[in-house]
Amino acid sequence: MKKTVLTSLAGLLALGGAVEADPLVVYSPQGGERAEWIAEQAAAAGHDIEILNAGGGELFDRLLAEKNNPQADVVFGLVDMAMSTLKSEGLFQSYTPTWADGLPDEYVDPDGIVHKFWQTPIVIAINTDKLSAGEAPKSWLDLTDPAYKGKYVVGSTSWQTTRTFLAGILARFMDENGKVSDEGWSFMETFYANAILANDGDSKTQAYASGDALIDLNWFGGAYRQAENVGYTVELIDTEGGTPFIAEGIAIMEGTDQLDQAKSFVDWFGSPEFMGAYATRFNQAPAHPEAIALAPTEVQEKAKLVTAQPVDWDLVAGQIDGWIQRIELEIK
Numbered sequence: 001m002k003k004t005v006l007t008s009l010a011g012l013l014a015l016g017g018a019v020e021a022d023p024l025v026v027y028s029p030q031g032g033e034r035a036e037w038i039a040e041q042a043a044a045a046g047h048d049i050e051i052l053n054a055g056g057g058e059l060f061d062r063l064l065a066e067k068n069n070p071q072a073d074v075v076f077g078l079v080d081m082a083m084s085t086l087k088s089e090g091l092f093q094s095y096t097p098t099w100a101d102g103l104p105d106e107y108v109d110p111d112g113i114v115h116k117f118w119q120t121p122i123v124i125a126i127n128t129d130k131l132s133a134g135e136a137p138k139s140w141l142d143l144t145d146p147a148y149k150g151k152y153v154v155g156s157t158s159w160q161t162t163r164t165f166l167a168g169i170l171a172r173f174m175d176e177n178g179k180v181s182d183e184g185w186s187f188m189e190t191f192y193a194n195a196i197l198a199n200d201g202d203s204k205t206q207a208y209a210s211g212d213a214l215i216d217l218n219w220f221g222g223a224y225r226q227a228e229n230v231g232y233t234v235e236l237i238d239t240e241g242g243t244p245f246i247a248e249g250i251a252i253m254e255g256t257d258q259l260d261q262a263k264s265f266v267d268w269f270g271s272p273e274f275m276g277a278y279a280t281r282f283n284q285a286p287a288h289p290e291a292i293a294l295a296p297t298e299v300q301e302k303a304k305l306v307t308a309q310p311v312d313w314d315l316v317a318g319q320i321d322g323w324i325q326r327i328e329l330e331i332k
Helices: 032-044 056-065 080-088 140-144 160-171 182-194 201-209 220-230 259-269 272-282 289-293 297-303 313-317 320-331
Strands: 012-014 024-028 049-053 074-079 115-127 215-219 234-237 245-253
Touching: 024 056, 024 259, 032 049, 032 259, 032 272, 056 074, 056 080, 074 080, 074 259, 080 160, 080 245, 080 313, 115 160, 115 220, 140 160, 140 182, 160 182, 160 215, 160 245, 160 320, 182 320, 201 220, 215 220, 220 234, 245 259, 272 289, 289 297
Parallel strands: 024 049, 024 074
Antiparallel strands: 012 049, 074 245, 115 215, 115 234, 115 245
16 A cells, blocks of 8 residues: 555544654544543554544545555444445455453454444433323333424434434344335334424424423433433433444455555554543443443443443444435435
């Protein structure tokens, strides 16, 4: 792989002490304090890296555009569907890192290419000031009950959280070829008919502030943040059938000319020791049980609150755009 000079690109962080001839080029949506801290820790561990930081969508498009002349050696921090799509395009190569053993099944890539290191559940959370746990939906499939009409918000399909829980719902009605049954699409019609629709954050917040919406379909931290901002007591529901998790993955680029350095970096980055340190610094739950055990007590407790829904993200990744298009054109 012949690299072009990346230091002139906007958003590139040249990090890791004295830069030698050919540092490891890492693409990641992790930016700001997190990118700086990761690079500092990497340098201390002997890894000479450069991090190109941009939004997840921008990096995804860039990686596809560079397919025939890749500029990165390692990619980390993109979520399941993005990493699965990039894998299907042949951008990554297989490698089993030292920390892969012991990963829960829902974070294991059967092809041994993308390895998950973080977990972020997309949850059903309730306002317990106005809705008791006994009155709450027990499953995502309960949301079409007339009792919950006008009690939850569905945000824009461009939002990662919305796309993830829609994928999690439709995956329950999906066959081995990725086709959703008529029952599944009928469910989705009722699901949208029951919902308050919001295409921006302000209108979503207003639905909860007004007291109309009592059930929040949100990412883990967002559910707590919204409850604090609006001013209500929140409780997460550990749903029957599980809840979809967004998991961030790491992979080595096909064609890298620094394969040994890339393998070494991946081994270090996903190790329980570094993941435990990251969890302590940023209060986020790792995927590996050994890393969770090294995390602060608060992180350990949060990691046990909900059960992950098994989802074939490789199969979903090939279907999600068509699903979203049908929802936009025929259901919303």
